[in-house]
Amino acid sequence: MSAAAPQTAPAVEPPARPSRGEVIRRFVQGDLASVRVILGVVVIWIIFQSQNDRFLTAINLTNLMLQITAVGLISVGVVYVLLLGEIDLSVGAVSGLAAAVMAVMNVKHGWNPYLAIAAGVLCGTAIGVFQGAIFTGFGVPSFVVTLAGLLAWQGALLYVLGDTGTININDGKITGLANTFYSDTVGWIMAVVAIGAYAGSTLWAWRARVRAGLADRQLTGPMIRIVVVAAAVIAAVAILNSDRGVPLAVLILVGFVAGMEYLAKRTLFGRHVYAVGGNAEAARRAGINIHKIRVIVFAIAGTMAAIGGIMQASRLLAVNQSSGGSDLLLLAIAGPVIAGTSLFGGRGSVWSALLGALVIGSISNGMDLLALESSVKFMVTGGVLLLAVIVDALARRQRQAVGRV
Amino acid sequence: MNSDGPLLALEGVSKRFGPVQALDGVDFEVRRGEVVALVGDNGAGKSTLVKSISGIYRTDEGKFIFEGQPVSVSTPADATALGIATVYQDLALCDNLDVVANLFLGQEVVGSGAAVVTQQLDETAMEHRSHELLEQFAVTIPSVRSEVGGLSGGQRQQVAVARSLLGEPKVVLLDEPTAALGVAQTAQVLELIKRLRERGLGVVVISHNLADVFEVADRIFVLRLGRPGGTFDTQKASREDVVAAITGASENGAHGAEAPA
Numbered sequence: 001m002s003a004a005a006p007q008t009a010p011a012v013e014p015p016a017r018p019s020r021g022e023v024i025r026r027f028v029q030g031d032l033a034s035v036r037v038i039l040g041v042v043v044i045w046i047i048f049q050s051q052n053d054r055f056l057t058a059i060n061l062t063n064l065m066l067q068i069t070a071v072g073l074i075s076v077g078v079v080y081v082l083l084l085g086e087i088d089l090s091v092g093a094v095s096g097l098a099a100a101v102m103a104v105m106n107v108k109h110g111w112n113p114y115l116a117i118a119a120g121v122l123c124g125t126a127i128g129v130f131q132g133a134i135f136t137g138f139g140v141p142s143f144v145v146t147l148a149g150l151l152a153w154q155g156a157l158l159y160v161l162g163d164t165g166t167i168n169i170n171d172g173k174i175t176g177l178a179n180t181f182y183s184d185t186v187g188w189i190m191a192v193v194a195i196g197a198y199a200g201s202t203l204w205a206w207r208a209r210v211r212a213g214l215a216d217r218q219l220t221g222p223m224i225r226i227v228v229v230a231a232a233v234i235a236a237v238a239i240l241n242s243d244r245g246v247p248l249a250v251l252i253l254v255g256f257v258a259g260m261e262y263l264a265k266r267t268l269f270g271r272h273v274y275a276v277g278g279n280a281e282a283a284r285r286a287g288i289n290i291h292k293i294r295v296i297v298f299a300i301a302g303t304m305a306a307i308g309g310i311m312q313a314s315r316l317l318a319v320n321q322s323s324g325g326s327d328l329l330l331l332a333i334a335g336p337v338i339a340g341t342s343l344f345g346g347r348g349s350v351w352s353a354l355l356g357a358l359v360i361g362s363i364s365n366g367m368d369l370l371a372l373e374s375s376v377k378f379m380v381t382g383g384v385l386l387l388a389v390i391v392d393a394l395a396r397r398q399r400q401a402v403g404r405v
Numbered sequence: 406m407n408s409d410g411p412l413l414a415l416e417g418v419s420k421r422f423g424p425v426q427a428l429d430g431v432d433f434e435v436r437r438g439e440v441v442a443l444v445g446d447n448g449a450g451k452s453t454l455v456k457s458i459s460g461i462y463r464t465d466e467g468k469f470i471f472e473g474q475p476v477s478v479s480t481p482a483d484a485t486a487l488g489i490a491t492v493y494q495d496l497a498l499c500d501n502l503d504v505v506a507n508l509f510l511g512q513e514v515v516g517s518g519a520a521v522v523t524q525q526l527d528e529t530a531m532e533h534r535s536h537e538l539l540e541q542f543a544v545t546i547p548s549v550r551s552e553v554g555g556l557s558g559g560q561r562q563q564v565a566v567a568r569s570l571l572g573e574p575k576v577v578l579l580d581e582p583t584a585a586l587g588v589a590q591t592a593q594v595l596e597l598i599k600r601l602r603e604r605g606l607g608v609v610v611i612s613h614n615l616a617d618v619f620e621v622a623d624r625i626f627v628l629r630l631g632r633p634g635g636t637f638d639t640q641k642a643s644r645e646d647v648v649a650a651i652t653g654a655s656e657n658g659a660h661g662a663e664a665p666a
Contacts, residue, residue: 208529214536268513268524271502275510278499285497286511346501399554 037339037355041362048366055369058243065240066178068361069249070095070312074332075353076260077128077304080297082336083264084277085345086142088301090131090149091332095309096324097153098124100160102310103167103319106174113173121306127153128302132295142298150329158321166320169313177252178315181245190246191237195230202226249311253354256304261350273297277345308332327378331360334381338388344396359384410473411436412607413458413489413576418467420453427453428464429631435576435607440598442622442639443611446651449628451611455578458609459491460484472575490569491578498565500554504546505535507553508568538567542600545593559590563597576607583617595621615644627651 048055074091081088102120105111111119131149135142161167169175182190206222209215240246264270275283276290284290312328313319335356341348360381367377411434420428428450435441443451456462460481469476471487478484484491498507509531516527535549544563546556553564562582569577579598583591598621601608612618618625619639627634627650635650648654 205529209532212529212533214529214532262523266523266525268515268526271506271513271526274502275499275506278501279497282497282499282510285493288511346499 034340034349034351034355037352037359041355041358044359044362044366048362048369052366052369055366058239060365060369061239062243062247064358064361064365065250065253066247066315067365068357069178069253070308070315071328071331071335071360072253072354072357073256073308073311074305074328075335075357076256076350077301078332079336079341079348079350079353080260080264080273081142081301082333082341082343083273083345083348084294084297085343086135086294086297087333087343088131088142088146088298088305089329090127090146090153091301091305091308092324092329093150093153093157094124094127094302094305094324095312095328096319096322097127097157097160097309098306099309099313099319099323100157100167102174103169103313104160106171107167107169113171116171117174117310120310121303124302124304124306124309125299126302128299128305129295131302132298135298136291136294154325157323161319161321166318168318170317174310175314175317176248178247178249178311180248182248182251183245184241187237187241187246190251191233194233195226198229199226249315252307252311256307257350257354260300260304264350269293269296274346277347279346305332327381330385331357331381334385334388335360337392338384340392342392342396343389344392411470412472414470415454415458416468416470418454418457418464420450420457420462420464427631428457431467431628431631431633433626433633435609437575437607438602438605439624440602440608440610440622442618442625443609443628444613444615444618444625444647444651445628445634448630449634449651450631451628452580453631454628455491455580455609455611458484458576459489459578485572485574488573488575489578490572490574490576492565492569492580492582494581494584498553498561498568501552503552504539504549504556504564505532507564508535508538508571510568512571534571538570542567542570542597542604544597557590558586559593562586562590562594566594566597566601570601574606576609577601578609578611580611581613582610583612583614591617615647618647619644629653 045056054060074095078088078091098120101123102116105119106113106116127149131142131145134140135145202222202225206215206219210217237246240250264273272283272288272293275286275288276293280290283293309324313323336348336352337343337356338359339352339354339356341352341356363381363384364377367380414432414434416432418428418431418433419426431450431454433454443454445451453462457464458478460478460483463479469478476483476487478487478489499510502510505528514527514530514534515521516525516530519525520527532549538544539546539549544560544567546560546564553561556564566577566579566582582594582598586594595617598608598610602623610618610622622639625637625639625642625647627637627647629651630653634653637647637650
């Protein structure tokens with residue numbers, strides 16, 4: 001790029017850098033919601049650490065990560081449904097059913113563990129396709145379709161379990177999903193690979209933009225992002241290594257979050273999901289097959305719910321009649337909303353699944369350490385969710401006020 | 406205006422919805438570098454005519470001639486393939502997406518090589534092309550990466566028009582482009598329409614606002630009860646002539662009505 005030929009230089013000015021006021025506006029309006037949420041996590045951690053100095057220990061933070069794996073994975077699918085402006089109330093029940101299918105196939109029928117896991121995951125996918133097709137084919141609100149699903153799949157869970165009630169999982173391959181820890185060396189190798197991949201893709205994208213004359217050549221922005229991500233990865237691996245090592249479960253969670261974030265933000269399919277969530281009629285007129293997008297999104301939600309359910313069964317070493325019940329569904333939906341994914345569709349990111357699970361998990365874990373009662377835990381979590389949706393609604397109202405001058 | 410024949414001509418077009426004769430023997434044409442305003446009272450058949458041209462409705466009778474060749478337009482894809490683009494009144498933009506994403510909605514550019522596998526978007530190419538397009542038509546927006554929901558009504562309308570230009574059409578149909586816009590924003594959109602004319606496009610504008618029509622159009626085509634109500638040269642006709650044709654007050658002999666010069 002040093003020997004630039006002036007006559008071929010595109011006559012496009014590099015976009016102006018956002019001013020400080022612009023950054024503050026984005027922060028308030030939710031574009032920088034993730035920064036807001038990370039600050040929230042820091043505040044929560046400081047509060048709990050001041051109350052109980054065991055909170056910020058390596059062993060407790062590792063436990064926290066293991067606790068949020070299942071709900072975080074389910075939330076990844078929920079994010080896609082929320083991006084469409086829809087809701088899936090069946091993800092909890094689907095996670096329980098998928099885990100039960102896996103357990104029954106493995107324990108009662110002696111299936112190979114991988115085949116049993118695949119059966120559980122495919123069960124979730126099939127349910128998602130079915131619900132998505134009913135929703136978009138008949139135009140039934142997704143709220144109702146998945147509410148019916150919530151009941152029906154809970155019934156299916158009881159049916160699949162039969163008289164047994166509880167199935168204990170002994171297969172090392174399945175229990176290993178949530179109970180495997182990598183050695184320190186492997187942990188550091190993974191850290192280097194992750195940082196390298198992030199830095200490589202960031203710099204590659206920056207170079208392409210500079211070549212097209214769309215960005216100025218200063219590397220400050222990309223470098224800051226790379227340094228922040230590298231610091232976070234190194235800190236996380238250092239903490240996990242000083243306990244039992246990097247858990248496979250965390251790798252699975254982060255892997256799915258990163259992969260699904262890529263799908264949402266960088267690919268044709270993801271762009272169409274945002275378009276349908278923003279204005280379905282505009283998307284339809286632009287030639288996008290909105291029925292197909294909706295069915296695939298509900299299939300993703302079902303699949304991720306199944307994967308989350310299987311991880312939960314692996315951690316608890318059993319599937320029983322209350323698997324996927326209790327507050328799992330509500331937490332899986334609350335997480336992304338707390339972390340900035342809008343209930344009104346078209347806005348949000350898959351990262352919010354991880355961040356939201358971290359917020360809810362931290363509150364829950366911290367209150368456990370303080371030995372608070374369930375009554376208090378439910379009320380506090382409910383209050384945090386309420387606060388988050390109010391922020392979401394206010395941000396939306398402000399956007400509308402700015403938009404139509 | 407141009408020595409060659411019309412870009413798009415419709416001859417004897419009729420369309421019936423049950424008992425309602427929406428269009429009855431309409432002849433209509435638009436030339437290169439010409440802005441034709443389509444005016445008429447509510448229910449006169451303006452929207453039906455535009456939707457017939459853009460392939461949403463199939464006409465019962467009549468011939469389509471595009472660049473001198475008889476063609477058949479029975480689906481929106483047919484019209485797009487010929488180079489006919491339509492901008493609807495309600496814009497059809499996604500407020501949550503930025504300008505680039507809206508310009509390329511439904512015709513996104515996918516990267517080459519490994520990017521094909523995952524259908525990864527080529528944001529750089531799309532952004533580059535967006536800059537070119539907006540610069541070419543002197544569309545002024547804060548940034549191509551700003552969310553469309555945060556733009557003013559005039560800017561949104563310009564983005565909607567620019568989006569129709571992405572496929573390099575020859576004819577652009579605009580349905581009420583200045584409805585619900587303020588004075589300054591209306592002026593922006595009318596300027597954009599004039600630039601389309603300078604680029605040699607044929608432009609058809611539906612409008613209720615005669616001030617806008619006289620400002621921007623070369624020719625005014627009046628529809629009345631599904632029939633042609635007269636064609637006026639904007640330079641020669643008066644507003645009264647056009648109003649009379651719209652309301653039918655000049656049923657026995659429209660003075661200003663004549664074939665285009």
